[in-house]
Amino acid sequence: MRHYISITEAQKKEMLDAIGLHSAAEMYADAPSELIRKSALDIPRGMSELETLRAVEAIAAKNKVFPTIFRGAGAYRHYIPAIVPAVVSKETFVTAYTPYQSEISQGILQSIFEYQTMICELTGMDVSNASVYDGATAAAEAAAMCRDRKRTKTLISAAANPDVIETVKTYCWGANAEVSLIPSKDGVTDMDALRGMLDETVACVYIAQPNYYGMLEDAAAIGQTVHGAGAKFVMGVNPIAAALLKTPAECGADVAVGEGQPLGMPLSFGGPYLGFMAATAAMMRKLPGRIVGETTDSEGNRAFVLTLQAREQHIRREKASSNICSNEALCAMTAAVYMAAMGPDGMKDVAVQCLSKAHYMASAISSVKGFSLRRKGEFFHEFVTECPIEPDKVMSALEEKGILGGLPLADGGILWCATEMNTKSEIDSLVNILREVSSK
């Protein structure tokens, strides 16, 4: 089997002759001979493309694709217009490296500049970077941006996504910085508890809007309280909800971050997704990662470049604001194509449909005996219900019908999600199944 190598055996010999060697093995003469493998790797032998395809297809077939999904909790199924994958599978975009050579990378650079603009518009913030790995690492990087010599502590709402909390904790532990959870009350961040925790060591406070349980926080009030104590305010936002809700800027956020997956990325078992990050102008030079700026070339034409690189690891080494190098550029392009395809009306429409279907579903589920909404307050497209029976029983019954139900929570509740993908008839059949299962 031979794959992806263009050099023929005859050419190999010519090339070895040119460099004055007799065999390829001689090229490794610098390495201690005991390190050179004498036996073949203990992995399967290579395969033809057709055999590989069959093997991988067989593994993919062991997964179950649910035609209907009512589960979110950090990863959301939305409609992806056909133009989105068509654009981002263009070979040049797929196979380009980071745009270091700006003269031949204007296409990539401009796409990032457009993405940055859209993220600024969506969040209301002044400046966006070119992306980070995902929403969880974006939150962790935002916390790092806010730390200074005096203020080192991060407060994070217990009502945030558990993966975000875990990731922020890991990053803070790494940096020897303290992190504490703000307790939640009635499904949202407990304001009284927050007030009690704010002191002169607190660098920033992170809350999610909507939060993990789908509830809408009084973000502006939290922002005011946080600023009153001299700390920075970091908001994690769902980008679909952001088309509708008060922007992080309007809530006083210093940094807005979030998981960009809902903007045209498939579920793909958790990745690749997109961490978006935007900040106030005052925080611009603390942003991690790539940023694209507009300038002119020697002829006076519009040109784009990677800029403000004095923040970055390849220039600053141990003084860099982060070690990030590769980011999620193609996912950022995906988000930009998605937002441009949907347009301002389309984005709002998706948000309104998510909101409306979730409220229709919440009231329909609540009509089933034993199911009830756990919290009163406002929510976006997720909500928690109590469940009169073992949630696993409900899930199995739904699974038989090709439905992925809400996420069972550790405390017996179920976290449901509806998006524009869920039709009224799907929701109605869900409710019928719930009725059947719970009356057994």
Added chain:
Amino acid sequence: MKLLFEKSVTGRKSDYLPNCDVPVFELSSSLLREKDALLPELSENDLSRHYSALERRAYGVNNGFYPLGSCTMKYNPKINEKTAALPGFAEIHPLQPRSTVQGCIEVLSDMEKMLCEITGMDAMTFQPAAGAHGEFTGMLLIKKYHEKRGEGKIRTKVIIPDSSHGTNPATAVMCGMTVISIPSGSDGCVDLEKLREAVGGDTAGLMLTNPNTLGIFDRNILEITKIVHDAGGLCYYDGANLNAVMGVIRPGDMGFDCVHLNLHKTFATPHGGGGPGSGAVGCKAFLAPYLPKPQTVCDDGRFSFKTDCPDSIGKVKAFYGNFAVMVRAFTYVLTLGCEGIPEAAEHAVLSANYLKKRLSEKYTMAFDGICMHEFVMTLEKEAKEKNVSALDIAKALLDRGIHPPTMYFPLIVHEALMAEPTETEGKETLDEAADIFLAVYDEAMKDPEKMHLMPLNTPVQRPDEVEAARSPRLRWKPDVQ
């Protein structure tokens, strides 16, 4: 070229969704944003052509030779794109019941086994999303190790050669450690005496890539890792340069305790204009309990995730990493198999040596002799004598349709150009490229002044980077247009 926003026409749109089939719910106005996001209003035709135009103003491996050192720009096989897009992977929610994601966990589990065999490690995580993220994860394992032994507060120094990637020192600082930079010896390798002086009771570890960024395999590697281990530190392998040795020499056998791999370099997954990548991290058994959670387990053919990992460093990212990137790399490893992996490495090294040999005719090499997968040229003499810099050569190559080598890296070589041709280029491509490199050199020597104007045939000419940084314009604004 106009921006999407400048092509926007009020009222232009495409309807992608049916009308809402449930009563529309309205939130109280106090929760709503004051004005809509100013997104472009376009037809799908506008949008499609816009990105086709952008594609023509970009350059990928598919467009031509891309010898960008340290980035391993090898051909990205198309079958890998096909498998990653299989609905059985792409449409799987990360929080589905485990019984319904057996195939996904099998990919993780099989990939762990195969990459452990290739690296000489015992366990692996795929959570990190990129190389630097992998470095961060790996160094956190080392931090945890010292913490568990009650030496967390003492062992805080990380030794890093001055030829290292910039991510290495930046990573150490993110892990709450301080950096001891050691100068390379005159042979470009680790200076053993300097290393012996640097290690001690405060050593957390060493971060090293081998072959190093000069493309040299450090012949003292066993001694190097021994010195660090004897001092109580651990050895971290930056896998950016694994393509030179995969299947031939294993980091684990060199004495490394943990390693990150750039699946988007060595294992042929595309770079996507800067990501997404995947920075898998492997480690020896004694570090395995500290790996990020959840960890994959296979019990009697049933796959699951272990979440009860009391000594884990926690999570470095949501879910399990960039899964679709792993599927691509998995497909690649299955395709190449045990014989194809070392064959790829050997051909990468062969290509580099052949190109180096051809370019040596005119270019000064930072180090002579046989190189690994990449080599470094220096334009120091030409810069001094003729005012022709590495940048000038790079920009002239753009005009000739070649992506230039990495410029000004490693930092220890003045006016550096670092070239990595990879195994997927043919001899004809290498010969054509060599002819162009040599012609550009001659041109530069004849007319140095002309070089500062290049490139002339690219979509834009040299952009004003100083202006970009001095008064940053980082987004489009309607009022200034």
